[in-house]
Every structure is written in structure tokens, then in C-alpha cells.
Amino acid sequence: MKILISGHTGQVARELQLALREHELISLGRQAFDLSRPDSLRETMLRERPALVINAAAYTAVDQAEQERELVFTINAEAPGAMADACFELDIPLIHYSTDYVFDGSKATAYREADTPRPLGVYGASKVAGEQALRISGCDHLILRTSWVYSQHGRNFLLTMQRLLQEREELSVVDDQIGAPTWAGSIASATAELIDKWQQGRHHWGTYHLTCQGETSWFGFASAIAERLRAAGKPCARLRPIPSSEYPTPAQRPLNSRLDGERLEQDWQVRLPDWRTALDACLQRMS
Ligand SMILES: NC(=O)C1=CN([C@@H]2O[C@H](COP(=O)(O)OP(=O)(O)OC[C@H]3O[C@@H](n4cnc5c(N)ncnc54)[C@H](OP(=O)(O)O)[C@@H]3O)[C@@H](O)[C@H]2O)C=CC1
Numbered sequence: 001m002k003i004l005i006s007g008h009t010g011q012v013a014r015e016l017q018l019a020l021r022e023h024e025l026i027s028l029g030r031q032a033f034d035l036s037r038p039d040s041l042r043e044t045m046l047r048e049r050p051a052l053v054i055n056a057a058a059y060t061a062v063d064q065a066e067q068e069r070e071l072v073f074t075i076n077a078e079a080p081g082a083m084a085d086a087c088f089e090l091d092i093p094l095i096h097y098s099t100d101y102v103f104d105g106s107k108a109t110a111y112r113e114a115d116t117p118r119p120l121g122v123y124g125a126s127k128v129a130g131e132q133a134l135r136i137s138g139c140d141h142l143i144l145r146t147s148w149v150y151s152q153h154g155r156n157f158l159l160t161m162q163r164l165l166q167e168r169e170e171l172s173v174v175d176d177q178i179g180a181p182t183w184a185g186s187i188a189s190a191t192a193e194l195i196d197k198w199q200q201g202r203h204h205w206g207t208y209h210l211t212c213q214g215e216t217s218w219f220g221f222a223s224a225i226a227e228r229l230r231a232a233g234k235p236c237a238r239l240r241p242i243p244s245s246e247y248p249t250p251a252q253r254p255l256n257s258r259l260d261g262e263r264l265e266q267d268w269q270v271r272l273p274d275w276r277t278a279l280d281a282c283l284q285r286m287s
């Protein structure tokens, strides 16, 4: 099947290129498929005539987003809307990724798909607007909300921690934001599974939560990374748990980032591995 993927060098896009390699992939970076120019996307899609589109491109710099609201909304909301309109016209489905940061984190339990988004920052607000644009387009779509994505490439918490833990004596990490670290490789495998099942005739469109199983804090995630560094005989800083109030950032993050994945299991029988298992799989790939 011919699949158009946006976001060429991104964490999820790179893993999709591996997980979907038996398909005919058209993986486009910002040169050929620039989401900051939403009007340009339709032409490329109509020319390529894919059977499915996966939007793995996004503006993901959460703090910087606070200063570039207009550009962030163009890339994360207007562009997915334009892609969805073109998918509707071509009568093909669109798979799109969204985030735990659509929620404000005030819920006591894990978020379900039907919970009302209330983003705390510009990035989250732009992702909410992107979701809405897909829903009103009328195209068949999957909005897959994931969280705390890392991989061996790009900018992410795993690589940041690996560097800082080896450079410093002590490192303070917030312990009151709870969520599920999710390997981009797990997201890509699950996406490939959904595509297989769709090709076999299953059609459960809509919004789904797709994260690794289990939960931890950023401090817990950092501790797991530190444990594995030490096991590999690498130098490693002492870790200190701190409250978010001691780590001020331009954008506020939700305290509860937990996403309930039951709907995905019910409708699609897709379940991601535990976050620790996925972390080991990613590290294995890196070694
Ligand atoms: N990262 C995370 O922790 C999480 C991500 N998500 C969502 O998952 C999806 C994939 O994220 P992830 O792979 O981690 O993101 P990355 O930041 O790793 O990759 C995003 C990609 O989008 C590209 N991009 C940015 N601006 C444009 C543009 N104007 N035109 C074309 N491409 C552009 C980037 O290109 P370049 O490298 O050139 O900038 C990059 O390749 C996104 O929808 C994101 O919102 C959800 C939850 C958590």
C-alpha cells in the first residue's frame, strides 16, 4: 500500500519508516511537505495519490511554543486540517498523533478519550485545535494521543538525561508530574498493527490513547535511565527528586499526564509494552 508520511526526520516518523517498510512509503520532510505552508499540502497529496496518510510532523518544542503562537497553530492545527480536507477529497484515511498535554492534569485518575481537553500552554492548545480540525473535516481518521515520547534520535528526555547524568555530579528532576514514557518504536509498531487490521477490514475511527503501560514521574524515568547507565559501567550523577515549583519553565506541564488505553484495547486489541520493557528495547537498539 502507498503511504505518505510527514515529518521525515522526527522520532515517530523514523520509526514508522522501519515498522512500515513492507509498504510503498513516501516519507516527506519539510522541504517537500512544509506544514508551515498548509495551502501547499493538497497539491502534493493529490499528485502522490497515497492510500493512507500519516502525519508524524509537528511543532514539539513546548517552551519555545509560548513565543511563537501563530507558527505553532499553523503547523499543529491548520496544516493537519488541510491534510484532513485533502484526505476527505481523496477518500483516504488520515492517522494523526496528539498528546497528553491537551489536558490540564487536574483529574485524579487516568484520562479517557471523552474527557474535555483543557490545555495549559500553546503547544497543547494547538494540538487540541489540530484534533478538532480533523474531526470537522469528515475524513476517516485516527487521532492517537501519546505521551513522553523518546527514541535514539532527536530531542528527547532519554538522550538529555543520558548526557546530563554523565556530565554532572547531581541532577534534580521533577517528581510530581506523572505519566507514561513511550518509545517511538512502540508507537510505530502499534500504528503498523492498526494499519494491518484496517486492511483486514476493521474500521474503528476516532480518538484513542496510545501509550506504554504503567506510569512513573520524570524523576522515576530518570532513575530508570540512571540505573541502566550504572549497569553499563558508565559514570552517573546522583538524582534528586524535586517538585515542579523548583523547576520553573515558560510552559506549565500537567501534573497528571496518565492516558487510559482501554478503548484501544477494546476496539483494536492493541496494547503497548510496559514502559520499562520498551526502554530496554530502545537501549538494546542503541547498543
Ligand atoms: N515528543 C513527544 O514527547 C510527544 C510527541 N507527541 C506527538 O507525536 C507526534 C510525533 O512527535 P515526535 O516524533 O516526537 O516529534 P519530533 O519533534 O521528533 O519530530 C517532529 C518532526 O516534525 C517536523 N516538522 C516541524 N515543523 C515542520 C514543518 N513546518 N513542516 C514539516 N515538518 C515539520 C520536524 O522537522 P525538523 O526536524 O526539520 O524540525 C520533525 O522531523 C507529534 O504529533 C507530537 O505532537 C505526542 C506526545 C509526546
Ligand SMILES: Cc1cn([C@H]2C[C@H](O)[C@@H](COP(=O)(O)OP(=O)(O)O[C@H]3O[C@@H](C)C(=O)[C@@H](O)[C@H]3O)O2)c(=O)[nH]c1=O
Residues within 6 Å of the ligand: 060, 061, 062, 063, 099, 100, 101, 146, 147, 148, 149, 156, 157, 160, 164, 171, 172, 173, 174, 177, 218, 247, 249, 253
Ligand atoms: C532536563 C530536565 C527536565 N526536567 C523536567 C522539566 C519537565 O517538567 C520534564 C520533562 O522535560 P522535557 O522538556 O524533556 O519534556 P517536554 O518537552 O515537556 O515533553 C513533552 O513534549 C511534548 C512534545 C509532549 O507531547 C509531551 O507528551 C511531553 O513528552 O522534566 C527536570 O526536572 N530536570 C531536568 O534536568
Ligand SMILES: [Mg+2]
Residues within 6 Å of the ligand: 060, 061, 062
Ligand atoms: Mg521538550
